[in-house]
Amino acid sequence: MNKKTIITILLALVAMAAQAQTFTWRIEGTVANAAPTDTLTVIDAERQRMITTLQVKDGNIVPASGTLDEPAVCCITKQGRRGWIRMFVLESGTVNITVDLDLVYLIRIGGTPMNDELMSVLAVQNTDMDMDTYVKKMCEVVSRIVSNHPDHPLSPFLIGQSKALFTSTESIGLIKKLSPDLQASPKMDRLKESHLLVQETEEGKMFKELTGVSPDGKPTAISDFVGRGNYVLADFWASWCGPCTADMPHVITLYEKYKDKGLKVIGITVSDTPEKSDSVVQKLGIPFPQIYESKPMSIYGVTGIPHKILFAPDGTILSRRIASSKELDRKLEEIFNDNK
Numbered sequence: 001m002n003k004k005t006i007i008t009i010l011l012a013l014v015a016m017a018a019q020a021q022t023f024t025w026r027i028e029g030t031v032a033n034a035a036p037t038d039t040l041t042v043i044d045a046e047r048q049r050m051i052t053t054l055q056v057k058d059g060n061i062v063p064a065s066g067t068l069d070e071p072a073v074c075c076i077t078k079q080g081r082r083g084w085i086r087m088f089v090l091e092s093g094t095v096n097i098t099v100d101l102d103l104v105y106l107i108r109i110g111g112t113p114m115n116d117e118l119m120s121v122l123a124v125q126n127t128d129m130d131m132d133t134y135v136k137k138m139c140e141v142v143s144r145i146v147s148n149h150p151d152h153p154l155s156p157f158l159i160g161q162s163k164a165l166f167t168s169t170e171s172i173g174l175i176k177k178l179s180p181d182l183q184a185s186p187k188m189d190r191l192k193e194s195h196l197l198v199q200e201t202e203e204g205k206m207f208k209e210l211t212g213v214s215p216d217g218k219p220t221a222i223s224d225f226v227g228r229g230n231y232v233l234a235d236f237w238a239s240w241c242g243p244c245t246a247d248m249p250h251v252i253t254l255y256e257k258y259k260d261k262g263l264k265v266i267g268i269t270v271s272d273t274p275e276k277s278d279s280v281v282q283k284l285g286i287p288f289p290q291i292y293e294s295k296p297m298s299i300y301g302v303t304g305i306p307h308k309i310l311f312a313p314d315g316t317i318l319s320r321r322i323a324s325s326k327e328l329d330r331k332l333e334e335i336f337n338d339n340k
Contacts, residue, residue, distance in 0.1 A: 023092035026065040031056045032100040032107075039079065040099070044072045045087060046157060046187075061097070071114065073157045076106075089114040089154055114154055117145055121158070131324040135165050142166075143174065151179040156188055164304055168195035168202065197301030198320075207315045210268070212294035215278055220291055225266050227315025231335060232264045233328075236296055236307040239269075239276040244306040248284050250325050254332060255288050261336045262313075264288070268296055270305050 031038065040054040040061075051074060055062040071091040075084035076099060088097055088109045095115050098108035105125045109115045124137045142162050146155045159174050166174065172195050175188055182188065201208055210222040226232045235251050237244035255265040265288040269277045274292045281290060296302040300309065300320075308328060309320040322328050 022067045022069050024065060024067050025090045025092065026063060026094040027052075027054060027061060027090075027097065028063040028094060029061045029097035029099065031059055031061060032098075033102045034059060034078075034099075038101075040076050041078065042074050042076055042090075043084065045075045045084070046073055046153065051090065061099075071153055073154055087118070087157075089118060091115075114149070114152060117149070118154065121145070131327060138162060139165055139170075146174050146177050150177050151182065153182070156182050156185065160187060160191060163191065163195075168198035168301070171195050191303075194297075194301045194303050197298070201300050201309075201317060201320065203317050203319055205317050207311055207317060208299050210291070210294050210296060210299045212268070212291040213274070215274070215281065215290050215292065217274075220289075222266070222268075222291065222294075225264055225289065226311045227313075229313050230262050230264045231313060231318070232266060232311040233332075234266050234268055234309045234311065236268045236270050236300075236302050236305050236309075238272040238305060239280045240272065241270075241305050245280060245284065247306050247325065248280075248286065252284070252286060252288075254328070258332055258336055263332065263336070266291060268294055270296055270302065 027042070031040070034056045036056070036058060038056040040056065042051040042054060043049070044051055051068075051072065052064055052066055054064055054076075068090060071089055074088055074090050075086045076097075077084050078101060081101070083104070085099060085101070085103065086105055088095055088106060089112065091112050091114055093112040095109060096111040097106055100107055105122055107122075107126065109119050109122060120141050121138070124134065124141055129137070139162070142158045142165075145158060149155050155178055156175075159171065159178075163171055172192060175183060175192055178188065207222060207226045212220060214220040222234070226234075233251075233254070235248075237248065239245070251265065255263065259265075267281075267286060267288060267290040269290065269292050272292070277290065277292055280286070296307075307320075308322045310318045310322065310328075310331060312318045319331060322331070
């Protein structure tokens, strides 16, 4: 066998290997609440890249196809829409999706193995249930998918998306179930670091100092309020966070209701400027103190807002997994009914 023949064979093997690493995907389905000729954009949610565009004709997706070198967890958006409609997996085969442009989540996905799995997540998200039931069912589904598919990119994506539903210990346990390559990803490293910070500020632990400035520019700290004989609710928020400002009137109502019974409330802004924070404080008439320019992410492991932490009178952390307004209402009612 001469040198030229060997080189030809090697090049053929390289080409075959490259081809084996790619797969063909296809998307089809229906779209509700769309204009007759809307165009949708499919985005790789992890890499923040556009995969393809989908044409809509009379409420149906014009089938589209392409190739990728690895599965991608994707979301959909359309021109003029703020935010994404979540989520499905592009993998080998045909995925069939049902989209409603008025919703945040897809209605239905299927057709390939991981999309059939992911449908169990959407089934929980699209079902009306109380928050406690939702958290329980979602944790069960995510745990099952991660355990069954430790080497699939959907698993770390779900761990990141549902980090607020699990305790820090549970989340770290899920990360350890991933394949070594996925565990070593920068995203999982950041998530582990965040959860280690959360473990240091778990329920029952003493508060950690956090410093910043008051609205009038003077130095202030969380210790100016916490550990001084009152229950303290810390509300982590930002002017750019729609859910935060939408929830603020309810927080103000709770402050007015319980302030004479021993509740203090402080606002702690996240990645915001004092000017923008002040604008919202004035607009909403927020009556309680604020701490600006602090670093709650590096002190308390806050990765998403709105986020609330309730401190006991001695400064210990009473609760930091307050998942809903109803849950916060219930906690405060229990506390102050017991202390009449």
